[in-house]
Amino acid sequence: MEIIPAIDLIEGKCVRLTQGDYAQKTIYNEQPLEVARMFEDAGLKRLHLVDLDGAKAGKVTNWKVLEQIAGKTSLVIDFGGGIKKEEDLGVVFNSGAAMATIGSLAVKQEAVFVQWIQTYGADRFLLGADVKEEKIAVAGWLETTGINIIDFIRNYQGKGIYQLFCTDVSKDGKLEGPSVELYQKIIESFPAIHFIASGGVSQLADLHELAEIGCSGAIIGKAIYEQRITLTELSRFNEMNAK
Numbered sequence: 001m002e003i004i005p006a007i008d009l010i011e012g013k014c015v016r017l018t019q020g021d022y023a024q025k026t027i028y029n030e031q032p033l034e035v036a037r038m039f040e041d042a043g044l045k046r047l048h049l050v051d052l053d054g055a056k057a058g059k060v061t062n063w064k065v066l067e068q069i070a071g072k073t074s075l076v077i078d079f080g081g082g083i084k085k086e087e088d089l090g091v092v093f094n095s096g097a098a099m100a101t102i103g104s105l106a107v108k109q110e111a112v113f114v115q116w117i118q119t120y121g122a123d124r125f126l127l128g129a130d131v132k133e134e135k136i137a138v139a140g141w142l143e144t145t146g147i148n149i150i151d152f153i154r155n156y157q158g159k160g161i162y163q164l165f166c167t168d169v170s171k172d173g174k175l176e177g178p179s180v181e182l183y184q185k186i187i188e189s190f191p192a193i194h195f196i197a198s199g200g201v202s203q204l205a206d207l208h209e210l211a212e213i214g215c216s217g218a219i220i221g222k223a224i225y226e227q228r229i230t231l232t233e234l235s236r237f238n239e240m241n242a243k
Contacts, residue, residue: 001241002045002046002216002217003044003046004078004218004220005044005047006221007032007035007036007049007050008052009052009065010025012030012062012065013029013032014027015028022056032068032069033065036075037072037073038231039231040073040074042231042232042234042235043235044231044235045075047075047076047077048080049065049066049077049097050101051063051081052081054081054083055080056082059082059084060082060092063092066096066097070095076099078097078098078099078100079097079099079101080102081101083100083102083105093120093124098124099125101126101127101128102127103127103129106156107147114159117160117161122162126163126164126165127164127165128164128166128198129152129153130166130167131149131179131182132144132170136152149166149182149186150186153186154189154190157193162192162193164194164196165217166182167198167219168182177200177202177206178201178206178210178218179197180209180210180213183195183197183210184213194216194217195217196215197217197218197219198218201218201223201229202229206218207220207229207237
């Protein structure tokens with residue numbers, strides 16, 4: 001299982017929100033490149049970069065931070081937030097992202113996303129599913145749809161998507177542990193999917209549990225910034241899992 005640290009961006013700064021609430025914002029570092037380099041120095045290979053300004057504005061905003069991190073580290077970056085049009089996608093790929101993270105658009109504009117998959121290839125996309133009680137949530141988690149997570153994944157697996165992360169909205173940013181039962185259900189339903197857990201990781205034991213149920217990766221944010229899990233521990237965990 002691969003460790004994927006997260007950097008959330010507001011006004012070019014590294015922040016974390018609690019349960020997606022912009023009013024519950026903590027600034028952890030004003031230099032995201034410094035943070036990314038710390039991850040790289042710890043032997044981590046991936047980065048989950050989220051443009052919160054972009055998500056709010058409906059267009060990619062913090063692309064210069066992406067360009068800087070992609071240009072000055074060797075991290076494999078997936079970038080999301082505000083990708084609504086093909087020109088946004090162009091900006092993201094041209095700025096150095098290996099993958100574009102697609103969430104709400106996959107729910108609300110399926111035809112557009114399917115066209116992108118056909119044009120760029122499924123390997124360029126990481127599908128993000130935010131979930132409340134097994135139903136897909138969109139619009140910064142303010143709106144819960146009637147779409148069941150299992151049906152949602154089945155639909156996109158049929159369209160070629162094989163990389164997916166799922167965030168249980170009730171867990172995110174609260175350091176209360178991940179939604180192991182939900183993730184287990186998804187992995188059992190779709191054994192071929194490259195499934196990444198997201199939200200709630202608060203200690204090293206959570207990562208061992210996620211690895212045990214078959215997660216391919218785990219996105220970690222707040223637990224790193226609040227020093228619940230050290231980069232040394234994450235580095236060791238990655239090394240163990242690579243063997």
